[in-house]
Amino acid sequence: YAPPRCAAAQTSAEQGVLPPCHHHEAVHDPQLVPCTCPLFSCPWEGHLEVVVSHLRQTHHINILQGAEIVFLATDMHLPAPTDWIIMHSCLGHHFLLVLRKQEKYEGHPQFFATMMLIGTPTQADNFTYRLELNRNQRRLKWEATPRSVLECVDSVISDGDCLVLNTSLAQLFSDNGSLAIGIAITTSKVHNAEIEM
């Protein structure tokens, strides 16, 4: 696994500028969060409470509202590594969707998508996120507990514990070079889990 290089900035007409960015090497104060915009070399670090405003003001990452939203990632053909990032506000919290194009195996770019809570791991455990692709008579759904931005998005993606798409599947789900990702967040209740068992 090689750390991602810097990539050209991504823009989307509707969602605003999505600058790919680089992670910090280390966080010294566990209460401090490095800039969570993954592929951009940003020296900022700060407390959880101000991460949202930093991402919005410095990196111009837009916020989409609502329990169920659709994020349109454009220009899927851009070379790896590239990130598409959006914040999602619902249920009183902000979530960060990271869609990454990366070559784990040389010459074979894949797409990795995950959601992080801009909050603590304990808070993250209260939620379930769902990512859904739906096109060409195919449907792919991934449901999981979001990670906290206090954890590292790089390790989530290198572990492959996320929605993973190879290039051919990404093309089947794309329309004119854009991938529409349905996103839903729900609260995960112990009560529901017991009923399912």
Add this chain to the structure above:
Amino acid sequence: YAPPRCAAAQTSAEQGVLPPCHHHEAVHDPQLVPCTCPLFSCPWEGHLEVVVSHLRQTHHINILQGAEIVFLATDMHLPAPTDWIIMHSCLGHHFLLVLRKQEKYEGHPQFFATMMLIGTPTQADNFTYRLELNRNQRRLKWEATPRSVLECVDSVISDGDCLVLNTSLAQLFSDNGSLAIGIAITTSKVHNAEIEM
């Protein structure tokens, strides 16, 4: 893409013997189907009507009944290439689930799962199949139209137009080396598709 080598036979206590097998090189009569048990070198070819009895009698592939079933693939640790195969009888037809462990990229085995209708492509278009994995607070669902066994399962898998799992995700969904795959078949009606639009 290299054609899969022969692999040791797979057994499952409940589902019976699952012999991995090899595809034919070519079918001369389009009405004739080569043995659809993919990793085994079987010289048989015959008409669609007798494929089920051939798979059952010669390859001892079991049939599971019901609209929604769970197939337990055991010994997921076996080296690639290995196939797990089961027939699924519902809605008046027989479907073939193929789960394949294969190294597209050397040293990185992946799992590929798809369903084929033991019938014509036109018949296959009337159905939708769903494969579902559900464990460790993660859920992955894949829905698509089944292919016909008159098409080649090898190309479906090499195209990646199926459920694809990397090893780490397969481990997260496995319990004690076994992967439980929920399978459901429904009829796909034009009526429903119009309502969704």
